[in-house]
Amino acid sequence: MTTRLDGFHDIDDGSVVVEVLPERFWTKILANQFANGCWYWCGSTSKDGYGRFSWKGRTYGAHRVSFWKFHGVVPTGNYELDHLCNNRCCVNPAHLEIVSHGLNMRRARQRKQWAAEDRAALLASRGVA
Numbered sequence: 001m002t003t004r005l006d007g008f009h010d011i012d013d014g015s016v017v018v019e020v021l022p023e024r025f026w027t028k029i030l031a032n033q034f035a036n037g038c039w040y041w042c043g044s045t046s047k048d049g050y051g052r053f054s055w056k057g058r059t060y061g062a063h064r065v066s067f068w069k070f071h072g073v074v075p076t077g078n079y080e081l082d083h084l085c086n087n088r089c090c091v092n093p094a095h096l097e098i099v100s101h102g103l104n105m106r107r108a109r110q111r112k113q114w115a116a117e118d119r120a121a122l123l124a125s126r127g128v129a
């Protein structure tokens with residue numbers, strides 16, 4: 001059994017036999033209702049905003065469960081799922097990409113910088129900054 005740094009279990013650690021996901025997984029998702037295409041997880045979340053799904057006595061990242069269900073694989077080891085939509089509670093598999101931990105961190109820094117630049121530009125355009 002492996003527990004990731006983010007507190008979630010890996011799905012393909014041998015502890016979960018591939019079978020039908022319980023119906024309640026799908027009842028926690030609001031999909032196809034938003035222009036951004038995100039599937040919002042309405043179940044419980046981790047303190048840093050990722051969806052959590054408890055199954056067979058363990059807790060998994062909801063986005064990881066979704067990715068596994070649609071792609072049949074989830075990244076392990078040094079690989080993570082990057083939310084291309086930058087929305088941590090999104091579980092749309094099309095919005096997730098397998099990337100290395102390093103690339104995930106670089107992208108996160110880049111997005112933070114873009115957000116700061118956007119904010120500064122907005123404030124400047126309103127004569128605030």
Ligand SMILES: [Zn+2]
Nearest residue numbers: 038085090095
């Ligand atoms: Zn999304």
